[in-house]
Amino acid sequence: xxxxxxxxxxxxxxxxxxxxxxxxxxxxxxxxxxxxxxxxxxxxxxxxxxxxxxxxxxxxxxxxxxxxxxxxxxxxxxxxxxxxxxxxxxxxxxxxxxxxxxxxxxxxxxxxxxxx
Amino acid sequence: xxxxxxxxxxxxxxxxxxxxxxxxxxxxxxxxxxxxxxxxxxxxxxxxxxxxxxxxxxxxxxxxxxxxxxxxxxxxxxxxxxxxxxxxxxxxxxxxxxxxxxxxxxxxxxx
Numbered sequence: 001x002x003x004x005x006x007x008x009x010x011x012x013x014x015x016x017x018x019x020x021x022x023x024x025x026x027x028x029x030x031x032x033x034x035x036x037x038x039x040x041x042x043x044x045x046x047x048x049x050x051x052x053x054x055x056x057x058x059x060x061x062x063x064x065x066x067x068x069x070x071x072x073x074x075x076x077x078x079x080x081x082x083x084x085x086x087x088x089x090x091x092x093x094x095x096x097x098x099x100x101x102x103x104x105x106x107x108x109x110x111x112x113x114x115x116x
Numbered sequence: 117x118x119x120x121x122x123x124x125x126x127x128x129x130x131x132x133x134x135x136x137x138x139x140x141x142x143x144x145x146x147x148x149x150x151x152x153x154x155x156x157x158x159x160x161x162x163x164x165x166x167x168x169x170x171x172x173x174x175x176x177x178x179x180x181x182x183x184x185x186x187x188x189x190x191x192x193x194x195x196x197x198x199x200x201x202x203x204x205x206x207x208x209x210x211x212x213x214x215x216x217x218x219x220x221x222x223x224x225x226x227x
Contacts, residue, residue, distance in 0.1 A: 035215070043204055045159070045218035091158055101147045101171035101213050103161025 002027045002094050006107035013082050014115045020067075021077045021110045023092030033095045034068070034075045035104070040088040048090070051075065079112075087114045118143055120209050120219030128225045129197050137192040137222045141209030147171070148190040149216055150182060151206040159206060165190060166212070194224075202226045 003026045013019035025034065036048040051059045051068050058066050063080045079086055089111050093104040121140040129135050141148050147166045151159040161174035165184035176182075179197075184190045194201060202225050208216040 033215075037218075042220075043153075043223075044220055045206060045208075047215060047217065050215055095216075097213065101149065101164040101166040101210070103149055103151070103164060103172055103174050104159070104216060105161070106158035108158050 002029075002032075002096065002105040004092050004094050004105050004107035006092055006110050008110045009108070010111045010113065012113040012115060013079075015082055015084060017082055018078060018080045019082055019112065021079075021090050021092075021112065023075045023077070023107055025073050025075060025092070025094050027073075027094060027096065029096045031097045033097060034066075035093045035095070036064070036066070036077045037091045037093060037106075038086075038088045039091065039109075040085075045091075049077065082114050084114050084116060086112060088112060120207055120217055122205075122207050122219040122222050124222060125220065126223045126225075128227065130227055131197060131199065133197050133226075135194045135197060135224060137194070137205055137207075137224075139190045139192070139207030139209075139219060141188050141190075141207075142217060145209035145211050145217075146188060147210045147212060148184055148188070149208040149210075150176075150190070150192050151208065151218075153204040153206065153221075155203070162192070197226045199226050 032053045034051045038046045067076045089109045092107040149164040150162040153159040162176040164172045168184045182192045204221045208218045
């Protein structure tokens, strides 16, 4: 079984500043994926970034980047130049790649507030 | 780009009634997943289908059933509805077991 832990229920950042959201996970699998999803007030689940566990290079998508520390089982999300539209609930999620269509395991989420 | 389509977007039912939620995956996606998100909670995986066969099962109540049809759309059938079934139900799709893309969700309210 997998577990995902987000220890920050809420974070606040000034517009244009940088913020880092924390996530730790536990899995017995050797091959897996990690994701960050964003859920704005519309409640739509939007993929932010994805990381394959076998890749050492940290994933980057424009202003979003991750710090993947496999040995520490840590997967934090850094948002640079924060914008008002980044305000949302952010969920960290894990997925095994065992060949079946497995469901995602989510953390409890971090509510990100952007201060203008 | 085409996204996952879910219908209806909102549904209101009485206790003990039955509800059917529909999901149309992104074109060429062959795998469908169902999730339930209660108020203030993270999404919980219910069930998934790959190539019309059930693939994985999560915390889906016995009162719920689902299937994937030949055109890859999926339906989640919920019977004997309870107040606690009120939630946002997401469908997600992927090509094989690649990244899951979520639909807008169906908000179910049980009165």
